[in-house]
């Protein structure tokens with residue numbers, strides 16, 4: 001377990017929180033007085049139809065977008081005006097809907113980069129600027145990178161350049177790189193997009209294990225509703241910028257407003273047998 005993950009916030013203080021967040025784009029209200037809490041060592045899901053405001057909320061939480069009203073807190077402290085970099089220093093990391101990788105770096109080098117951003121920043125820049133490649137790494141770095149390569153099932157491609165990797169694999173590389181920074185909270189934007197069923201199941205199991213082992217908290221935006229209901233502790237449902245429901249997966253499944261507005265068949269897929 002990392003030093004960062006060991007320092008847990010009090011049980012009542014969320015790692016990350018949006019409180020009364022409203023975002024207006026001209027006349028359009030993209031988010032209307034939205035509250036979301038991401039407690040320590042938990043997985044929170046954010047679902048909703050296209051245009052519901054999920055990406056806008058991610059932008060507000062990560063610091064790319066300033067809300068029209070409302071507050072963002074990390075471990076109880078107001079970070080609404082803090083830059084994305086300042087939030088990253090506090091332990092917030094994110095992945096993107098379209099993985100952003102360096103085409104000529106190998107899979108392993110991406111994870112090393114993530115590790116060195118947190119643990120050996122000076123070395124990162126001297127290596128890159130002198131063109132000397134990565135010098136012999138310390139044992140702790142090798143151990144951590146090996147663990148992430150194993151956890152994300154990237155052993156077979158770890159020495160391959162990112163260019164040409166299938167989308168699903170690129171996504172796993174991005175998740176591994178983000179985790180190498182040892183974040184307290186990781187925002188995952190559509191983590192299952194581009195993954196097949198087996199890869200999605202593996203990723204869900206890996207993420208659950210990481211939460212249990214390292215105390216990281218996850219907030220994920222997903223279109224794969226069965227995945228969200230299967231792996232999250234709490235789920236928020238957005239519709240037209242309004243949070244129409246928040247609760248455990250069971251509560252969300254049973255919520256008539258959610259069924260009426262959005263989930264319907266997607267919920268049924270997780271609870272009922274396929275018709276013959």
Ligand SMILES: Nc1ncnc2c1ncn2[C@@H]1O[C@H](COP(=O)(O)OP(=O)(O)OP(=O)(O)O)[C@@H](O)[C@H]1O
Nearest residue numbers: 025028029030048049050051052053054055056057
């Ligand atoms: N920069 C912007 N300027 C104007 N309108 C925007 C901007 N960004 C988002 N919107 C609008 O805000 C609303 C919420 O969009 P957002 O992208 O947050 O939804 P979403 O739930 O992430 O959708 P999707 O699932 O399709 O990614 C939409 O009506 C969208 O058109």
